Amino acid sequence: MNTLFNMIPSVLMIVSPILITAVGGMICEKSGVVNIALEGLMGVGACAAASAHVLMEGAGLGTPSIWISLAIGASIGAIFSLIHAVAAINLNADQTISGTGINLLADGATIFVAQILFNADRTREFRMGMQTDALGIYPTAYIALTVVLLAWFILYKLPFGMHLRACGEHPHAADSVGINVKRIRYIAVLTSGLLAGLAGGCIVLTQTIQYTSNTINGRGFIALAAVSFGRWRPVGVTFAAFLFGTAQAFAIIANNFPALRVLPSEVFNMLPYIITLIALVAFSGKNYAPRANGKPYIKGAS
Amino acid sequence: MKSVEKHESLTNRLLSSDGAVSVLVVLLGFLVGTILVAIVGKNPLNMYKAIFQSLSGYNIDNGKMNIRYIGETLNYAVPFILCGLSMAFAARAGLFNIGGEGQYIMGLTVAQVIGLLGPQVSGLHWILAILGAMIVGAFWGGIVGILKAKYEVSEVVSTIMLNYVALYLSRIICLQLPGATTYKTANFPETALLNNSLFQKLTNNSMLNNGFFLMIIALVVYWFIMEKTNLGFGLRATGFNKEAARCSGIPVVKSIAISMAIAGTFAGLAGGIVALGSFRYGRILSGMDNYGFNGIAVALVGNNTAFGTMLAGFLFGMLKNAQALMQGKQIPKEITFIIQGLIVVFIALRSAIAIYLAWRNKRQLQREVLTK
Numbered sequence: 001m002n003t004l005f006n007m008i009p010s011v012l013m014i015v016s017p018i019l020i021t022a023v024g025g026m027i028c029e030k031s032g033v034v035n036i037a038l039e040g041l042m043g044v045g046a047c048a049a050a051s052a053h054v055l056m057e058g059a060g061l062g063t064p065s066i067w068i069s070l071a072i073g074a075s076i077g078a079i080f081s082l083i084h085a086v087a088a089i090n091l092n093a094d095q096t097i098s099g100t101g102i103n104l105l106a107d108g109a110t111i112f113v114a115q116i117l118f119n120a121d122r123t124r125e126f127r128m129g130m131q132t133d134a135l136g137i138y139p140t141a142y143i144a145l146t147v148v149l150l151a152w153f154i155l156y157k158l159p160f161g162m163h164l165r166a167c168g169e170h171p172h173a174a175d176s177v178g179i180n181v182k183r184i185r186y187i188a189v190l191t192s193g194l195l196a197g198l199a200g201g202c203i204v205l206t207q208t209i210q211y212t213s214n215t216i217n218g219r220g221f222i223a224l225a226a227v228s229f230g231r232w233r234p235v236g237v238t239f240a241a242f243l244f245g246t247a248q249a250f251a252i253i254a255n256n257f258p259a260l261r262v263l264p265s266e267v268f269n270m271l272p273y274i275i276t277l278i279a280l281v282a283f284s285g286k287n288y289a290p291r292a293n294g295k296p297y298i299k300g301a302s
Numbered sequence: 303m304k305s306v307e308k309h310e311s312l313t314n315r316l317l318s319s320d321g322a323v324s325v326l327v328v329l330l331g332f333l334v335g336t337i338l339v340a341i342v343g344k345n346p347l348n349m350y351k352a353i354f355q356s357l358s359g360y361n362i363d364n365g366k367m368n369i370r371y372i373g374e375t376l377n378y379a380v381p382f383i384l385c386g387l388s389m390a391f392a393a394r395a396g397l398f399n400i401g402g403e404g405q406y407i408m409g410l411t412v413a414q415v416i417g418l419l420g421p422q423v424s425g426l427h428w429i430l431a432i433l434g435a436m437i438v439g440a441f442w443g444g445i446v447g448i449l450k451a452k453y454e455v456s457e458v459v460s461t462i463m464l465n466y467v468a469l470y471l472s473r474i475i476c477l478q479l480p481g482a483t484t485y486k487t488a489n490f491p492e493t494a495l496l497n498n499s500l501f502q503k504l505t506n507n508s509m510l511n512n513g514f515f516l517m518i519i520a521l522v523v524y525w526f527i528m529e530k531t532n533l534g535f536g537l538r539a540t541g542f543n544k545e546a547a548r549c550s551g552i553p554v555v556k557s558i559a560i561s562m563a564i565a566g567t568f569a570g571l572a573g574g575i576v577a578l579g580s581f582r583y584g585r586i587l588s589g590m591d592n593y594g595f596n597g598i599a600v601a602l603v604g605n606n607t608a609f610g611t612m613l614a615g616f617l618f619g620m621l622k623n624a625q626a627l628m629q630g631k632q633i634p635k636e637i638t639f640i641i642q643g644l645i646v647v648f649i650a651l652r653s654a655i656a657i658y659l660a661w662r663n664k665r666q667l668q669r670e671v672l673t674k
Contacts, residue, residue, distance in 0.1 A: 036462070093651060096398050105646075107643065108636045108637070108638070115636060221463075264477070277455075277460060284455060
């Protein structure tokens with residue numbers, strides 16, 4: 001029991017970035033734009049944050065460097081997601097293709113930057129990452145909590161949130177009552193990029209000491225799974241992120257439990273994906289996704 | 303006036319031709335990549351020297367010719383083309399197969415298992431391994447088809463999930479194989495390998511192997527199924543308009559399942575060929591090989607036709623082979639990934655062309671009305 005209790009901080013460390021990204025993905029899909037580029041956006045955010053932190057740490061900037069790096073990671077994520085926004089919203093592009101393109105592009109661009117800045121296929125190690133508080137919990141957990149609460153409040157308690165959800169359900173109806181569909185979708189896509197970038201920074205600054213091509217390792221796709229497993233609702237998405245994050249944590253710390261050591265750690269790695277598949281089959285027929293999700297909005301056509 | 307009209311119709315024709323747009327997209331990708339290399343202070347010429355060497359075997363810097371580079375480029379192209387066919391086959395039936403990677407990994411895994419544990423009979427062993435790879439690929443793709451057809455699970459989400467299931471399943475299986483360390487297994491027996499001694503002699507010991515023949519056969523099979531059979535017609539009809547296909551008696555549910563299974567077969571074959579052709583030992587994957595993901599780009603550039611996919615696959619094989627050469631010339635090899643990513647992004651942006659053409663038609667109409 002005590003070991004389980006001791007696990008909580010590391011579970012929170014792993015859950016937080018997944019949750020932050022999933023909330024971004026949820027907001028994006030609520031507005032009617034599918035974003036499978038979350039993985040790549042986390043990557044650019046993580047790489048930007050790691051690079052910025054190494055350089056600022058080297059320049060003698062102490063703790064503020066971590067927070068500035070997080071902000072830089074988030075902004076770069078948002079800037080990168082502009083590609084998706086322009087493609088999906090202005091040019092009516094196929095959102096799956098544009099998302100795939102961003103994922104491939106991010107793969108190359110991050111390591112390319114590392115090659116230019118540090119002459120290696122990874123960023124240079126930084127000395128000090130984020131520090132835990134008295135309870136052993138990283139600040140990222142509090143950031144994630146704030147993000148979820150804020151997203152819930154905005155989506156369900158403010159007029160803006162209702163407008164955003166309307167754009168994802170029936171953009172023509174939303175347009176007819178004077179809601180600017182394109183503007184709202186832009187905000188949603190950029191928010192998802194911002195949050196994915198932020199989450200990437202959180203991963204790098206809490207779980208490793210540098211960015212490599214393996215840093216994100218499918219966590220963006222886990223976040224994507226959490227969005228659909230959580231049925232596009234803040235509570236559901238939070239629950240899904242916790243479930244998947246715990247499975248990921250078990251993959252790392254299963255060795256501490258004699259009963260679990262018989263299973264290969266890969267079983268826990270696989271779990272989020274299998275659960276999502278089973279859930280998608282079990283929920284089939286009932287459509288929880290926003291109705292206009294993934295469809296470009298063309299004015300006049302219906 | 304007349305020449306202007308002619309000029310306009312040429313642009314129109316070019317912009318509505320899929321092939322020309324693909325060429326434009328690839329050129330744009332290279333252009334932006336070149337600018338990027340120049341911005342970071344490297345000489346883009348070195349990038350093109352490396353690409354030229356991987357294409358022709360000729361080293362411009364010292365005038366030496368080594369035909370091995372051509373062999374390697376052809377060998378690298380094989381999995382790109384097969385994964386491209388996988389994506390293209392599904393796309394023709396209106397499905398988006400992001401699962402090429404998972405189907406490829408399952409093919410690779412089964413080929414490694416049979417390669418290490420199968421009967422060591424010359425001429426039979428590798429055929430069994432390749433068949434196994436194709437069957438498991440078909441199964442892995444078929445699951446997606448059934449989920450989509452029966453339970454209406456989006457193939458985009460389910461294929462992404464299955465990619466990672468495949469990766470970790472592959473690790474679990476391969477870690478049990480004989481001689482497994484953290485990253486490789488024991489060497490394959492000779493009978494499992496796809497080597498072709500003639501190819502090796504011709505191309506100065508490149509890794510080019512019998513997989514090349516299998517790829518050619520796959521291309522022909524793809525073309526034949528798509529263009530010449532009832533099955534292919536049904537698939538394409540489903541892709542164009544599901545409802546119309548259903549009304550004209552085409553079994554849409556079956557079509558979707560079959561097309562995903564065949565798509566998976568191509569990717570599984572790619573995995574088998576890479577496992578037994580390009581390596582002498584089984585690999586325990588720590589990440590994706592990315593052939594499956596790049597297959598998406600290959601099929602998109604090739605407009606889902608057999609010939610186009612082949613050309614695009616060679617382009618990607620050439621880029622992959624050029625990576626090591628670029629690194630030797632102080633150009634970060636990741637520029638090739640960037641170019642590939644840019645190509646996909648530009649393909650997504652090509653929907654702008656339709657918007658542009660519509661706008662131009664409208665303007666022309668306005669002008670005609672005004673002059674009247």
